[in-house]
Amino acid sequence: MRLPLRDALVARLSDEFPSQRMTLDAMTEAGPAIVVFAAVNPAVGDIAVYDDWDELIVFLGHFTHSHFANYDEELTADERAAAIVTDVIDVLHRVFADGVEFFSGGIGGGHRVRDGRRRSVLSRLLLGWHSYVWSGPID
Numbered sequence: 001m002r003l004p005l006r007d008a009l010v011a012r013l014s015d016e017f018p019s020q021r022m023t024l025d026a027m028t029e030a031g032p033a034i035v036v037f038a039a040v041n042p043a044v045g046d047i048a049v050y051d052d053w054d055e056l057i058v059f060l061g062h063f064t065h066s067h068f069a070n071y072d073e074e075l076t077a078d079e080r081a082a083a084i085v086t087d088v089i090d091v092l093h094r095v096f097a098d099g100v101e102f103f104s105g106g107i108g109g110g111h112r113v114r115d116g117r118r119r120s121v122l123s124r125l126l127l128g129w130h131s132y133v134w135s136g137p138i139d
Contacts, residue, residue: 001077002053006034008081009049009056009088016089020096030059037092041136044102047095049088056088060095061132063102063109098133 010024013035021038028036028048034056037047045061055069068087070080094100094113102111103119105128112119119131131138 003077003081005051005056005081008085009034012089040134043137044132056084058088060111061102063104064111095134098135102132103127
C-alpha cells in the first residue's frame with residue numbers, strides 16, 4: 001500500500017531545516033527525489049530522500065543509504081507515514097549537527113552515530129581509513 005510519505009515529509013521540511021539548501025522534487029541519477037540537500041562539503045556529497053511507496057530511502061552522501069519504514073498495521077496510513085517521517089527528520093537533524101560519522105571503502109560504506117570513540121582498525125581496514133561528518137573530513 002502506498003503511504004502519503006512525500007506530502008508528510010514536505011510539510012515538515014522548511015520548518016525543520018530552514019538553513020539547509022534543499023531542492024524539492026529533484027531529478028537525480030537514481031531517479032526523482034522528494035528532496036535533495038546540497039552538500040556543504042563536496043567530499044561528503046548531497047543527501048537525497050526517495051519515496052519507495054511504503055518506505056523512505058535516504059542516500060547519505062557518497063557513502064551509504066538507509067531505509068525507513070513502519071509496519072505497524074494497527075496504525076493508519078497517515079500515522080505510519082508520520083512515524084517514518086519523524087524517524088527521517090531525527091536522523092537528518094543528527095547528520096546536520098555533525099553527529100553522524102560516514103565512511104566508505106572498496107567493499108562498501110556505512111555510517112554511525114558519533115560517540116567520541118574512533119572506529120576500530122578492522123572497520124578502517126575494510127571500509128576506509130577516512131571518516132567524515134556533514135561539514136567535511138574529521139581525520
